[in-house]
Amino acid sequence: MEYTAIRPQRGLPLYLQLKQMIQTQIASGVMHPGDRVPSERELSDRFGMSRMTARQALLELVREGFLYREQGRGTFVAHRKVNQGLLGVTSFTDDMRARGVEPASRGLEQRLELADQEARDHLELDLGAMVVRLKRLRLGDGRPMALEEAVLPADLVPGLEEHSLDGDFSLYAWLRERNIFFQRARQTLEAVLANGEQAELLGVLVGAPLLLLERQSYGQDGQPLEFVRAHYRADRFKFFVDLTQV
Amino acid sequence: MEYTAIRPQRGLPLYLQLKQMIQTQIASGVMHPGDRVPSERELSDRFGMSRMTARQALLELVREGFLYREQGRGTFVAHRKVNQGLLGVTSFTDDMRARGVEPASRGLEQRLELADQEARDHLELDLGAMVVRLKRLRLGDGRPMALEEAVLPADLVPGLEEHSLDGDFSLYAWLRERNIFFQRARQTLEAVLANGEQAELLGVLVGAPLLLLERQSYGQDGQPLEFVRAHYRADRFKFFVDLTQV
DNA sequence: TCTGTTCGTTGGACTAGACCAGAGGAGGTG
DNA sequence: CACCTCCTCTGGTCTAGTCCAACGAACAGA
Numbered sequence: 052m053e054y055t056a057i058r059p060q061r062g063l064p065l066y067l068q069l070k071q072m073i074q075t076q077i078a079s080g081v082m083h084p085g086d087r088v089p090s091e092r093e094l095s096d097r098f099g100m101s102r103m104t105a106r107q108a109l110l111e112l113v114r115e116g117f118l119y120r121e122q123g124r125g126t127f128v129a130h131r132k133v134n135q136g137l138l139g140v141t142s143f144t145d146d147m148r149a150r151g152v153e154p155a156s157r158g159l160e161q162r163l164e165l166a167d168q169e170a171r172d173h174l175e176l177d178l179g180a181m182v183v184r185l186k187r188l189r190l191g192d193g194r195p196m197a198l199e200e201a202v203l204p205a206d207l208v209p210g211l212e213e214h215s216l217d218g219d220f221s222l223y224a225w226l227r228e229r230n231i232f233f234q235r236a237r238q239t240l241e242a243v244l245a246n247g248e249q250a251e252l253l254g255v256l257v258g259a260p261l262l263l264l265e266r267q268s269y270g271q272d273g274q275p276l277e278f279v280r281a282h283y284r285a286d287r288f289k290f291f292v293d294l295t296q297v
Numbered sequence: 298m299e300y301t302a303i304r305p306q307r308g309l310p311l312y313l314q315l316k317q318m319i320q321t322q323i324a325s326g327v328m329h330p331g332d333r334v335p336s337e338r339e340l341s342d343r344f345g346m347s348r349m350t351a352r353q354a355l356l357e358l359v360r361e362g363f364l365y366r367e368q369g370r371g372t373f374v375a376h377r378k379v380n381q382g383l384l385g386v387t388s389f390t391d392d393m394r395a396r397g398v399e400p401a402s403r404g405l406e407q408r409l410e411l412a413d414q415e416a417r418d419h420l421e422l423d424l425g426a427m428v429v430r431l432k433r434l435r436l437g438d439g440r441p442m443a444l445e446e447a448v449l450p451a452d453l454v455p456g457l458e459e460h461s462l463d464g465d466f467s468l469y470a471w472l473r474e475r476n477i478f479f480q481r482a483r484q485t486l487e488a489v490l491a492n493g494e495q496a497e498l499l500g501v502l503v504g505a506p507l508l509l510l511e512r513q514s515y516g517q518d519g520q521p522l523e524f525v526r527a528h529y530r531a532d533r534f535k536f537f538v539d540l541t542q543v
Numbered sequence: 544t545c546t547g548t549t550c551g552t553t554g555g556a557c558t559a560g561a562c563c564a565g566a567g568g569a570g571g572t573g
Numbered sequence: 574c575a576c577c578t579c580c581t582c583t584g585g586t587c588t589a590g591t592c593c594a595a596c597g598a599a600c601a602g603a
Binding site for chain 1: 360486489506507508531532535536
């Protein structure tokens with residue numbers, strides 16, 4: 052753990068500053084899963100805060116899944132990546148890997164464009180705002196699994212429209228590297244029938260059953276970060292949702 | 298808020314005792330949604346504990362969705378019932394009501410029986426254990442929406458096998474009244490085709506698309522509480538999942 | 544070599560205070 | 574009457590300690 056000065060932001064609570072510092076170190080790769088985080092007493096000594104304050108930062112990170120604690124041993128960086136940053140959803144990548152299938156993607160569309168009505172509604176943007184639109188074909192072991200279209204506010208993701216979408220590119224990992232985390236999401240899941248374009252790209256017959264997922268994700272300040280619409284091949288896909296009360 | 302003595306259970310942390318007391322009062326109907334809970338200072342005075350200890354109990358209940366707080370005003374009993382007790386899933390009842398459809402049920406099977414292999418696996422039971430099996434047809438505005446089969450350990454739900462399943466009976470409400478809460482759940486969702494029995498009961502053609510949901514729920518001690526397998530009419534059903542990082 | 548015991552470290556629980564900021568009611572003033 | 578100020582209540586943050594329980598390493602003895 053780096054020895055950084057703490058009071059960089061006046062006005063922001065101490066425990067939040069410490070929390071963000073640790074969160075950044077995990078996200079940036081300074082600390083790895085399994086690494087021990089300094090103890091409550093060590094942090095409070097080092098940063099000149101009381102133990103309860105350091106404790107509050109650690110407990111929040113534990114609740115959010117970034118750390119885990121073992122009495123008598125210490126506090127450690129969590130292995131599971133909180134399902135790509137959001138409790139409860141399993142991402143395409145996670146789900147595929149969990150079933151021993153190698154995930155990949157093929158970029159279909161990728162452009163910076165003027166937000167249309169639907170995008171403005173979902174992302175709470177004003178007329179004239181720009182968005183980045185990504186359309187990808189998701190593959191599992193090389194076979195088509197899903198068709199996914201994501202729209203993000205352009206000013207939040209500069210450079211995204213030029214990044215390669217092929218191979219094992221993960222949008223969530225890309226965002227995480229830039230310290231953009233999801234805080235909340237609203238997702239719907241339903242069954243629909245494949246239209247011509249979808250059928251062709253996914254390699255099924257027109258009228259085949261597809262799982263349609265729509266997700267609206269919000270960032271840490273509550274601002275909309277992305278809107279996703281994905282069509283999954285019903286015969287090759289099953290959703291897992293892990294739900295925790297705490 | 299009732300003035301109950303606090304140290305009824307030695308060994309159990311004070312803040313957990315307070316938390317359980319408040320939780321019980323909400324579940325039992327002593328306190329209603331919107332009611333103000335005593336302030337941190339009032340609770341600490343009344344029960345002879347420090348403010349931080351009372352605070353810990355309140356904050357945990359806030360995190361679990363039973364209470365909400367407003368700075369300068371107070372702490373209140375939450376209106377939303379955390380989606381029938383579990384963050385993230387919308388229950389059949391909630392989802393129907395949200396769409397302005399009146400939910401109802403028709404009991405199909407209901408019996409106390411020896412747990413079969415599958416039930417023992419899902420509920421972590423020993424050979425010879427008994428389970429309660431409930432099979433219901435779920436209706437929305439009188440029309441068939443889903444076929445639901447739930448299996449619960451018999452010793453945890455005495456009397457359930459004799460309770461009427463028809464009308465607006467809610468299993469989760471029944472459990473809540475007995476202070477049985479879910480703590481964790483694992484759910485899968487996939488698309489399947491209707492077989493003969495399902496098609497007849499749901500009023501669709503054989504081969505029609507259905508959404509198959511399987512859920513395994515765990516109680517506050519981590520013991521399995523129920524296993525549910527439900528088939529939803531794809532044309533009439535859409536799942537909502539609200540996901541929160543905190 | 545194995546088997547306890549001791550001891551330092553960690554997280555868990557708890558105390559008794561402090562100051563701040565937001566909400567809202569009680570009064571006073573125009 | 575309408576408006577403003579002040580005072581009290583609330584939760585939010587923070588301090589500087591205490592004692593306990595679990596873990597594990599170092600150590601001592603059979």
